[in-house]
Amino acid sequence: MKWWQSAVVYHIYPRSFQDSNGDGIGDIPGIISRLDYLEQLGITAIWLGPVYQSPNDDNGYDISDYRAIHPDFGTMADMEKLIDEANKRNIKLIMDLVVNHTSDEHEWFKDAKQNKDNPYRDYYIWRDPVNGGPPNDLRSTFSGSAWAFDEQTGQYYLHLFSKKQPDLNWENEKVRHEVYDMMNFWLDKGIGGFRMDVIDLIGKVPDEGITANGPKLHEYLKEMHEQTFKGRDVMTVGETWGATPETAKLYSHPDRNELSMVFQFEHITLDEQPNQSKWDLKTLEIKDLKEVLSKWQEELKGDGWNSLFWNNHDTPRIVSRWGNDLKYRVESAKSFAILLHLMKGTPYIYQGEEIGMTNRHITSIDEVDDIESRNMYAERLAEGYSKEDILHSINVKGRDNARTPVQWDDSEQAGFTSGTPWLPVQPNKNDINVKEALENKESIFYTYKALVRMRKDNPIVVWGEYKQLLPDHPTLFAYKRLYKGEEWVVVANMSEKELNGISLDSAKEVENIMISNYNRDDIDLNNLFLKPYETVAVKLKG
Numbered sequence: 167m168k169w170w171q172s173a174v175v176y177h178i179y180p181r182s183f184q185d186s187n188g189d190g191i192g193d194i195p196g197i198i199s200r201l202d203y204l205e206q207l208g209i210t211a212i213w214l215g216p217v218y219q220s221p222n223d224d225n226g227y228d229i230s231d232y233r234a235i236h237p238d239f240g241t242m243a244d245m246e247k248l249i250d251e252a253n254k255r256n257i258k259l260i261m262d263l264v265v266n267h268t269s270d271e272h273e274w275f276k277d278a279k280q281n282k283d284n285p286y287r288d289y290y291i292w293r294d295p296v297n298g299g300p301p302n303d304l305r306s307t308f309s310g311s312a313w314a315f316d317e318q319t320g321q322y323y324l325h326l327f328s329k330k331q332p333d334l335n336w337e338n339e340k341v342r343h344e345v346y347d348m349m350n351f352w353l354d355k356g357i358g359g360f361r362m363d364v365i366d367l368i369g370k371v372p373d374e375g376i377t378a379n380g381p382k383l384h385e386y387l388k389e390m391h392e393q394t395f396k397g398r399d400v401m402t403v404g405e406t407w408g409a410t411p412e413t414a415k416l417y418s419h420p421d422r423n424e425l426s427m428v429f430q431f432e433h434i435t436l437d438e439q440p441n442q443s444k445w446d447l448k449t450l451e452i453k454d455l456k457e458v459l460s461k462w463q464e465e466l467k468g469d470g471w472n473s474l475f476w477n478n479h480d481t482p483r484i485v486s487r488w489g490n491d492l493k494y495r496v497e498s499a500k501s502f503a504i505l506l507h508l509m510k511g512t513p514y515i516y517q518g519e520e521i522g523m524t525n526r527h528i529t530s531i532d533e534v535d536d537i538e539s540r541n542m543y544a545e546r547l548a549e550g551y552s553k554e555d556i557l558h559s560i561n562v563k564g565r566d567n568a569r570t571p572v573q574w575d576d577s578e579q580a581g582f583t584s585g586t587p588w589l590p591v592q593p594n595k596n597d598i599n600v601k602e603a604l605e606n607k608e609s610i611f612y613t614y615k616a617l618v619r620m621r622k623d624n625p626i627v628v629w630g631e632y633k634q635l636l637p638d639h640p641t642l643f644a645y646k647r648l649y650k651g652e653e654w655v656v657v658a659n660m661s662e663k664e665l666n667g668i669s670l671d672s673a674k675e676v677e678n679i680m681i682s683n684y685n686r687d688d689i690d691l692n693n694l695f696l697k698p699y700e701t702v703a704v705k706l707k708g
């Protein structure tokens with residue numbers, strides 16, 4: 167048993183968490199000032215978004231110096247204090263590791279660009295033009311070709327994200343060892359592990375059009391393990407967009423010595439048109455969600471470990487996305503929390519989720535900060551899409567949705583900053599904020615707190631076998647957990663329509679209601695009546 171198997175991780179997007187110096191950008195001293203709040207929530211670890219030196223083309227995911235802290239966020243001394251203060255509260259700090267690419271302002275790339283013979287040239291991926299154009303038709307996640315032409319040396323370099331994020335050449339042993347040295351530099355400072363940005367891309371074979379899951383991926387991860395984490399009690403989580411339960415086992419099987427767990431997105435892509443992009447919207451079918459989440463629960467078994475999450479800094483807020491962020495905001499937010507936190511895996515809470523923060527609404531592209539949304543807007547406009555359609559996609563899926571400042575109280579800038587926030591505070595901060603949530607014992611916050619506690623106190627939540635119940639029902643999500651003779655059942659009405667008279671054919675009676683979102687004090691599993699979004703978890707009599 168590893169500590170991260172019973173952990174709950176809290177994900178901080180540093181720019182938007184808490185500003186301490188009035189420049190409108192969240193910072194490390196701001197995070198330190200909120201550690202007591204996180205301790206109160208009960209979480210075990212923080213996944214800290216990138217705080218390294220960066221020109222911020224992609225808000226820190228374009229790193230120009232891996233061993234320096236961006237002055238917007240503070241100093242190295244602040245960072246060491248954060249690690250220390252977190253550790254004092256038994257909270258581990260998980261740093262974001264962005265090593266598929268660097269910034270084009272990293273010293274390595276600046277050197278590499280000088281000429282073809284530069285010793286750093288081969289740190290990146292360069293190819294000659296083909297027929298006067300890019301070497302092939304690989305596309306960047308942020309729109310357009312993944313190849314950018316460098317005038318000075320007459321070659322193209324690969325960038326699977328923005329032009330300012332050139333991909334590192336993992337085939338080059340020197341690159342790999344530079345990365346491992348840098349990882350050890352941070353591990354030696356006492357961090358609790360790494361969240362690995364798009365780690366499934368490092369084994370790419372661009373000439374064959376292979377980006378994710380390349381042939382050498384697992385070889386590199388094993389080498390990384392050997393050179394860095396081996397012998398250290400740390401947690402590693404790989405961002406692996408295209409993982410299946412089968413490939414997840416390759417990353418996270420305990421005997422393979424690669425990563426602790428995967429962070430995969432299969433459930434998160436169920437509201438997009440198949441084989442199109444995240445911007446091509448489709449209504450979520452609850453049945454699909456049940457099927458995918460259950461598949462991951464049932465197929466991973468003891469052969470791998472998965473993360474549990476509804477949202478992060480790249481995806482919309484769950485309560486707005488698949489719940490109802492007006493009439494049933496509290497009920498649906500609690501429902502999603504209960505449903506997910508009683509599954510097997512390591513849950514992640516994205517900042518503000520624990521108080522039911524909502525998506526942001528924009529009416530013009532001028533309001534958008536996110537590079538992915540802005541590039542897509544320009545591309546689709548040129549392709550003839552209507553402005554309305556594009557803005558609608560951004561409102562539903564854009565990354566700024568999750569990046570608005572955390573709403574701490576109802577003051578002018580919600581307690582986030584004394585200055586002007588880099589992204590505006592949401593107008594609903596008067597009703598939705600941490601201060602209110604802490605004062606109100608019925609708030610979403612206390613449901614999260616109870617769920618975090620429940621995982622610590624009940625081995626069944628961590629280890630129990632999972633079985634889906636009534637898989638064909640279109641809106642009732644029901645499952646069972648079983649562990650050493652103990653049984654729990656979770657039922658969630660994932661719609662605004664009441665559900666009546668459904669039977670789970672349970673031979674056992676209910677012993678206890680463990681948690682619910684409507685303060686239920688009894689329930690008949692063989693004649694269920696559930697209000698909109700009503701969700702209940704029970705323990706059965708032995």
Ligand code: NOJ
Pocket residue numbers: 224227228264327363364405479480
């Ligand atoms: C995934 C990160 O979560 C996202 O924010 C970033 O833009 C890309 N990787 C590129 O680093």
